[in-house]
Amino acid sequence: MVKKIFSGVQPTGNLHLGNYLGAIKNFVELQNQDKNECVYCVVDLHAITTKQDPKILKNNIRETTAAFLASGLNHNKSIIFQQSLVPAHSEGSWLLGCIARMGWLNRMTQFKEKAGKDKEKASIGLYIYPVLMAADILLYDSTHVPVGEDQKQHLELSRDIAQKFNLDFNKPNFLKVPNPLIQKKFARIMSLKDGTKKMSKSDPSDLSRINLTDSEDEIINKIRKAKTDTESLPDNEIDLSKRPEAENLLGIYSSLTNQSLQNSINEFSGKNFSDFKKNLTDLIVAKIIPISNEINKLKKEKNFIDNVLSEGSVKADKISSNKVKEIKKIIGF
Ligand code: AMP
Ligand code: TRP
Numbered sequence: 245m246v247k248k249i250f251s252g253v254q255p256t257g258n259l260h261l262g263n264y265l266g267a268i269k270n271f272v273e274l275q276n277q278d279k280n281e282c283v284y285c286v287v288d289l290h291a292i293t294t295k296q297d298p299k300i301l302k303n304n305i306r307e308t309t310a311a312f313l314a315s316g317l318n319h320n321k322s323i324i325f326q327q328s329l330v331p332a333h334s335e336g337s338w339l340l341g342c343i344a345r346m347g348w349l350n351r352m353t354q355f356k357e358k359a360g361k362d363k364e365k366a367s368i369g370l371y372i373y374p375v376l377m378a379a380d381i382l383l384y385d386s387t388h389v390p391v392g393e394d395q396k397q398h399l400e401l402s403r404d405i406a407q408k409f410n411l412d413f414n415k416p417n418f419l420k421v422p423n424p425l426i427q428k429k430f431a432r433i434m435s436l437k438d439g440t441k442k443m444s445k446s447d448p449s450d451l452s453r454i455n456l457t458d459s460e461d462e463i464i465n466k467i468r469k470a471k472t473d474t475e476s477l478p479d480n481e482i483d484l485s486k487r488p489e490a491e492n493l494l495g496i497y498s499s500l501t502n503q504s505l506q507n508s509i510n511e512f513s514g515k516n517f518s519d520f521k522k523n524l525t526d527l528i529v530a531k532i533i534p535i536s537n538e539i540n541k542l543k544k545e546k547n548f549i550d551n552v553l554s555e556g557s558v559k560a561d562k563i564s565s566n567k568v569k570e571i572k573k574i575i576g577f
């Protein structure tokens with residue numbers, strides 16, 4: 245079976261190791277498997293659900309695209325495009341917004357987190373954000389959607405919308421019900437300053453995350469300052485699970501080496517953090533610095549990046565505008 249893959253990343257700056265290990269690394273592996281048809285989107289319409297500075301946004305759209313390419317996505321193998329260049333996403337979002345129920349959206353925990361205490365002041369866009377995400381996915385007949393753990397609930401909503409549409413209009417299987425592809429292990433990379441909070445673009449402390457554009461010195465400094473405890477490293481997963489910072493750092497190590505957590509535990513049990521941190525730093529530098537260098541190089545090639553996005557958007561438009569046409573016909577327009 246051909247797998248149709250779709251995923252997106254918001255161009256909101258500070259792309260970090262969590263984005264890489266939770267999502268982008270997986271995008272590249274899926275692209276490189278035979279027969280998969282992959283579509284990867286820079287979701288700028290999602291980004292404006294919170295306030296953005298126009299100049300910075302433009303820069304971030306290019307930087308996110310550069311990060312895709314620098315991480316190994318290839319615009320000749322995958323469709324790489326910019327959401328706002330493809331009108332079907334906005335139109336599809338309206339059409340599907342009339343299928344989604346308020347009760348479903350009211351349950352979305354990301355809205356509650358992002359809107360904070362004063363949700364009366366949140367944009368309507370932030371509230372209906374998961375409907376736009378459903379349009380992204382469903383307009384491409386996507387079968388698999390690689391995302392980090394935090395997007396699981398939004399994906400379930402996409403599935404509910406697809407099923408209700410098919411049922412309401414008696415069109416079984418017309419909208420394909422997508423499957424989440426969430427790595428079971430290390431699905432959430434946590435902050436370097438607090439092992440109970442996820443690593444995030446918006447954390448005010450830059451020391452909480454490894455950015456994909458960090459220099460070697462920054463990486464060395466951030467791992468040196470990463471929070472730890474005073475004990476040496478344990479010899480089993482149960483003891484490790486009681487120590488969130490140690491668990492996160494060993495998780496990062498395991499994910500970057502593609503080995504099991506138990507293997508990493510075996511490698512470092514009984515050692516102190518300074519030994520382990522040295523190995524971890526070398527590993528992160530070896531994996532991230534080539535990406536960082538490439539992003540910084542590509543960022544200067546603005547015309548090239550803009551062309552990748554506009555060519556990708558033409559391909560994406562062909563697929564999605566056609567699906568919107570079919571949806572409109574079914575609705576009765
Ligand atoms: P965003 O930056 O919110 O657009 O997220 C882009 C992708 O990275 C999504 O698939 C997220 O689930 C994933 N992601 C973001 N933060 C983390 C994290 N700390 N750990 C793992 N995955 C993450
Ligand atoms: N909401 C996702 C995030 O914040 C980004 C996104 C938008 C997405 N549309 C998508 C992810 C479609 C997967 C599929 O990370």
